Amino acid sequence: MRGKISEENVFYIVENINVAEIETTLWSMEWAIAELVNHPTVQQKIRDEISTVLKGKSVITQIPKETKVVVNAWWLANNPAWWNHPNEFRPEQFLEEDGGTEAAVAGGKVDFRYLPFGIGRRSCPEIILALPILGLVIAKLVSNFNMQAPPGEGKVDTSEKGGQFSLHFAKHSTVVFKLVAA
Numbered sequence: 001m002r003g004k005i006s007e008e009n010v011f012y013i014v015e016n017i018n019v020a021e022i023e024t025t026l027w028s029m030e031w032a033i034a035e036l037v038n039h040p041t042v043q044q045k046i047r048d049e050i051s052t053v054l055k056g057k058s059v060i061t062q063i064p065k066e067t068k069v070v071v072n073a074w075w076l077a078n079n080p081a082w083w084n085h086p087n088e089f090r091p092e093q094f095l096e097e098d099g100g101t102e103a104a105v106a107g108g109k110v111d112f113r114y115l116p117f118g119i120g121r122r123s124c125p126e127i128i129l130a131l132p133i134l135g136l137v138i139a140k141l142v143s144n145f146n147m148q149a150p151p152g153e154g155k156v157d158t159s160e161k162g163g164q165f166s167l168h169f170a171k172h173s174t175v176v177f178k179l180v181a182a
Ligand code: HEM
Pocket: 017, 020, 021, 022, 024, 025, 028, 115, 116, 117, 118, 119, 121, 122, 123, 124, 125, 126, 127, 129, 130
């Protein structure tokens, strides 16, 4: 059946796209909210930055054909030899420690230590959709709400367990949203 798409192929493709879009985006959002709940000062930094900015408005390697390459993107982003404090939730580390290099393949700068969407011709086609959506939703939430752990609980539990695509929460938590005073 070379060159033909069967019914089974179509089911597989649709299922694959569903997993690729839902697990990744939804769980990224969940992680962001949990870390922000546990780091209220970062929430405030985001609010401050939003109000300040808006002001009220190659290394070429020969790899034999058909080689399967599995990149441990988690370790690239968490290796203490490459990042100052990889275990801390400090979003600004990506601005402070920017290690972008020109990469012809991507047509711009790429930091090869941080590849959540992969790189190259099989990288995530929806980076253009997922990044703005995540940024806008988190910015809107943090602008309007103080996100907190439920009364009596200091932090939400960010223990993780493996998923098919992304790490997910071992135990889901309830989070409290309080309107930020106008
Ligand atoms: C935070 C959100 C997302 C993350 C972190 C993410 C991450 C990734 C990664 C790491 C890959 C594999 C790249 C590789 O094989 O080297 C990938 C592929 C893919 N993603 Fe995403 N993704 C996200 C959102 C989405 C969304 C919203 C969609 C669809 C609406 C989507 C559709 C796909 C598809 C179709 C592929 C396969 C591309 C191919 O094999 O040519 N992703 N994604």
